[in-house]
Amino acid sequence: MNAEQIMKSILLDTKKDGIQQVFFVGCGGSLAGLYPAWYLLSREAKTLRAAYYNSSEFLQATPAACGPSSLVICCSLMDTPETVEACRRARALNAQVIALVGSDNSQMVQIAPYSICYRNFDARKRDTNASETKLAWALRLAFELLWQKEGYAAYPQAMEGFEMLNDIVLAGLRYSDRRAPIFAQKAENETMIYVMGSGANNGAMYASSICNLLECMWTDSIAVNTGEYFHGPFETTDQNLAVMLMVGTGRTRALDERALRFLNRYCDNLTVIDSKTFGIDRIAPSVREYFDPLVFMPVMDIYNTALARLRGHCEQDRRYMHKVAY
Amino acid sequence: MNAEQIMKSILLDTKKDGIQQVFFVGCGGSLAGLYPAWYLLSREAKTLRAAYYNSSEFLQATPAACGPSSLVICCSLMDTPETVEACRRARALNAQVIALVGSDNSQMVQIAPYSICYRNFDARKRDTNASETKLAWALRLAFELLWQKEGYAAYPQAMEGFEMLNDIVLAGLRYSDRRAPIFAQKAENETMIYVMGSGANNGAMYASSICNLLECMWTDSIAVNTGEYFHGPFETTDQNLAVMLMVGTGRTRALDERALRFLNRYCDNLTVIDSKTFGIDRIAPSVREYFDPLVFMPVMDIYNTALARLRGHCEQDRRYMHKVAY
Known part of the structure; x- marks a missing residue:
């Protein structure tokens, strides 16, 4: 599924309360890659709320608000253990989960109902389209959510x-x-x-x-x-x-x-x-x-x-x- | 007014929608002083949402969600210009505003409908009660809000x-x-x-x-x-x-x-x-x-x-x- 289809499916699935909050979760560079998407929602969303956490902090002190009307977007290139666990925790709380992963063999693909395999942009080889990176996928998902949920005008x-x-x-x-x-x-x-x-x-x-x-x-x-x-x-x-x-x-x-x-x-x-x-x-x-x-x-x-x-x-x-x- | 009375007054004033989001706004050490309060809401709140911004970032890219059902808590010891402006912006958007200030002569006291004058704890003199600092006041306000709005059990x-x-x-x-x-x-x-x-x-x-x-x-x-x-x-x-x-x-x-x-x-x-x-x-x-x-x-x-x-x-x-x- 592409970003548009994933968001449609999630919003269909949660139609009673809909998605009210998005948690962006990862470690180091994988967390930083989610920043533009978090930033978009934090500035443009009218009712949706967004939060941004290191996976370990998310696991140790899981926000009370994380539940069926939450979407958790987890990112890791190679199954960072804390991020895999965060994925699992989010599922256990009945949140919707999208995993951004570096490989289709990722454990996170098994745990999360939705996943997208991204490619790292190699600034030397330049053989990857910049729209296929984790940053681009996360941002695209955030734009889709804003548009489908709030009718975001600049879509x-x-x-x-x-x-x-x-x-x-x-x-x-x-x-x-x-x-x-x-x-x-x-x-x-x-x-x-x-x-x-x-x-x-x-x-x-x-x-x-x-x-x-x-x-x-x-x-x-x-x-x-x-x-x-x-x-x-x-x-x-x-x-x-x-x-x-x-x-x-x-x-x-x-x-x-x-x-x-x-x-x-x-x-x-x-x-x-x-x-x-x-x-x-x-x-x-x-x-x-x-x-x-x-x-x-x-x-x-x-x-x-x-x-x-x-x-x-x-x-x-x-x-x-x-x-x-x- | 103390923290309990301020929160009661704000919740009375906004009873239709109530407060749905709290923005913590400041610069440098004054921003960091708001962190424990933000952290409390981010982890414990069930429906309330909290956000944490540098005053200049809040001013330049004001969140679309900031409005009548928002509470903005601004902190500055000596009228940091960006924080005074952030206070003014929040009022213009009809948000509820509480100013945490270092002196009753602060401009922010004029702008914000609610204000609290805090004292810096001097680790050498030790002549101030630690409950009178900006950190303590902000945290107390956050506990009050959690309790009055969501019936927070550990109050x-x-x-x-x-x-x-x-x-x-x-x-x-x-x-x-x-x-x-x-x-x-x-x-x-x-x-x-x-x-x-x-x-x-x-x-x-x-x-x-x-x-x-x-x-x-x-x-x-x-x-x-x-x-x-x-x-x-x-x-x-x-x-x-x-x-x-x-x-x-x-x-x-x-x-x-x-x-x-x-x-x-x-x-x-x-x-x-x-x-x-x-x-x-x-x-x-x-x-x-x-x-x-x-x-x-x-x-x-x-x-x-x-x-x-x-x-x-x-x-x-x-x-x-x-x-x-x-």
Whole structure:
């Protein structure tokens, strides 16, 4: 079933109360991949409610509101144990469950009544359509739900957005192919890199910080929301601080631009990544910001790859993950 | 009016639809102070929904759901411009608004129909009751709402918790007075300190990282959720990494203990702060975890103070805040 059919089926099945709340559940990068979908519902939904949880937190302190009128969207590439359990818990509570999985052999496909197999976008090979990623599937499900449940007015623009998405991602990657090595040279010896952004891009910023830098590069990194920056974090800023600033094209762009003005004065080691330069302006303003992180995610990966190449550090190197018991 | 009277008045005023959603809005430490209240509603409420936003994000991309059946709780010590504007926006949308303010002269008192003047707990002077802080007021409002709207069963235990809170905080501070200098000696020359925790303590962990370390100590810091730690961030861990681990007494304690087991193996520079040692076990298990961050917040401040003293760095020193235009 595609996203439209899945949502139709779920809404038919729950017609008495309907779906009243959506829980997005996952760990690390898989959780961050659900962020744009959560963000869409949190900003646009009139009666539907959305919540966003790490799988372990969802399991240990399961929300009392999770039940037959809830939809739980769980995401994991390779059956993360906590996420498999969260899937099971949601089913036991008679919630509707959609599993976003990396393979049809996933246990989550057995547990969840609905599942979608996504593909990771490889920013080097570029052989996957950007509409097939976990971010895109989750966002599409959220648009479907908004439309089918609340008659969301910008639905046609959203569908057009998905049509244009892959072209915009490819443009963003081509543009970044030339700029990423410049960043890598500046950041080669940095042991700490701040990643900043706002709005729908909070998830991409978080993933870029914890997956690209902490996990793959073994480099300390803080994800700083540009709206929070001036309320504490900016005190560490000086000319030497390495900062990657994601300037988005959504409604919170003003926050990113405010941080940009400040950083231009006090920081010498700044890399600005502005999604406007990728042609995302082609997408209708009403829905553009929700697509922003779907472009940023692969683009940020290009910067990470350039850094890895310069450092001779293999991005697949792990100290602990899948190597020791934990 | 006290918290009980404010909630009664709001529920009388909105009796047709009642309050369906609570938005917690603030910046930096003031936002983090609302976290325990948000966390309570997110886990315990059956029909009420809660959301948690930075004031600028709330302003730039105001949720479509914010309206007459919403309650917006805004917090700011000294009229943060974005938070004052968020207050005004919420009123313009006919939401009910409660302002948590640092002074009765706050502009927010003029804008919001309800306001409460809180007191900052000074971990050195200890001359304020811990039930008068922003964290305590917000949490009390949330308990009142849960009780009056949904008949929350553990309400009497919660009220007993507030009675015991100040004693537990004082015990936590006395306990930490002896341990904080040990932490400070280990961390004296660290340029990066991780702060870890989970559940209701996510806000205290965030505040400790961005307010104590980044803002007051000009020391880089990452706030890492113990449930997320194993999905990326743990790859930077080695014997030298400086880590402060908050082990809570709530339902997510298992996540903190899992991180503790791992850190005991791979990290030499670990400081464990376990709220169990503060006697928080006296509070009933049903509500204990919601009080955990109210104890951790002043306790973490003691560690920060010890570090400041050893470094001869004044905690009130700022490079930019209220010193340059931004």
